[in-house]
Amino acid sequence: MDIFWAFVVGGLICVAGQLLVDLTKLTSARILVFFVVLGCILGGIGVYDRLVDFAGAGATVPLPGFGNLLARGVKRAVDERGLIGVLTGGFTAMAGGVTVAVVFGYLAALVSSPGMKD
Amino acid sequence: MKEQMYEEMVNAGKPKSAVLQNCARAFLVGGIICAVAQILYNLLMSAGFTRDDTGLLVAAILTVTTILLTALRIYDRVGKFGGAGSFVPITGFANAIAAPAIEHKKEGLVLGVGAKMFLIAGPVIVYGTLASVIVGIIYYFVR
Numbered sequence A: 001m002d003i004f005w006a007f008v009v010g011g012l013i014c015v016a017g018q019l020l021v022d023l024t025k026l027t028s029a030r031i032l033v034f035f036v037v038l039g040c041i042l043g044g045i046g047v048y049d050r051l052v053d054f055a056g057a058g059a060t061v062p063l064p065g066f067g068n069l070l071a072r073g074v075k076r077a078v079d080e081r082g083l084i085g086v087l088t089g090g091f092t093a094m095a096g097g098v099t100v101a102v103v104f105g106y107l108a109a110l111v112s113s114p115g116m117k118d
Numbered sequence B: 001m002k003e004q005m006y007e008e009m010v011n012a013g014k015p016k017s018a019v020l021q022n023c024a025r026a027f028l029v030g031g032i033i034c035a036v037a038q039i040l041y042n043l044l045m046s047a048g049f050t051r052d053d054t055g056l057l058v059a060a061i062l063t064v065t066t067i068l069l070t071a072l073r074i075y076d077r078v079g080k081f082g083g084a085g086s087f088v089p090i091t092g093f094a095n096a097i098a099a100p101a102i103e104h105k106k107e108g109l110v111l112g113v114g115a116k117m118f119l120i121a122g123p124v125i126v127y128g129t130l131a132s133v134i135v136g137i138i139y140y141f142v143r
Helices: A002-024 A028-044 A048-055 A063-081 A084-111 B002-046 B051-071 B075-082 B090-103 B109-116 B121-142
Strands: none
Touching: A002 A028, A002 A048, A002 B002, A028 A048, A028 A063, A028 B090, A028 B121, A048 A063, A063 A084, A063 B090, A063 B121, A084 B051, A084 B090, A084 B109, A084 B121, B002 B051, B002 B075, B051 B075, B051 B090, B075 B090, B090 B109, B090 B121
């Protein structure tokens, strides 16, 4: 059942993104930025975690989930270290995911070349 | 008159049905990616990983898979079909890092691969960081 709700909620968040593409002509980069900031704000006020409880990966995997991860990280860091945590929480939360993407993105660039179409 | 009305109807209907179709595809592709992620999540949780580690591992598996599909020019096709369904999930973030890195390889390993890797991921990280700092400051005073 949790797989079904992940599908539905994740799909709906993507539909929201698609509507922004089709109706506002915003570029995908702007939509991603908007979603991350939105997720961070909703995470900050504690709303997004309720969606995560309900939809699991359907809420964490779309980009607003990335924003929520940053909010959760910074709140945890502030709890542990006070104001210093403001400087470390966001980056600490995204460290693992960004590192994986950078390392494997780099390797992909080394072994693959732009001319390799089909 | 009739022809004109017909044309208006066609013009009114065309973009709408295109939007509808795009949304259906985004729903399908985005939904499937999230469902697969949930399956991975359930498997890793039952294997005994903590909630935090599971979240990171799921993101890592999706990221590595996407980058492989990007290098093989398969994720491109997913993107053409799925639209926002392919770039809104975390897999789109991974694709946004790998695709320009590969594409700008000829400009060198530093200003090509190294810099262009963050063409789209950069703004996401910049604004995400700024938002997290603001959230952190407010949280410090209201918690």
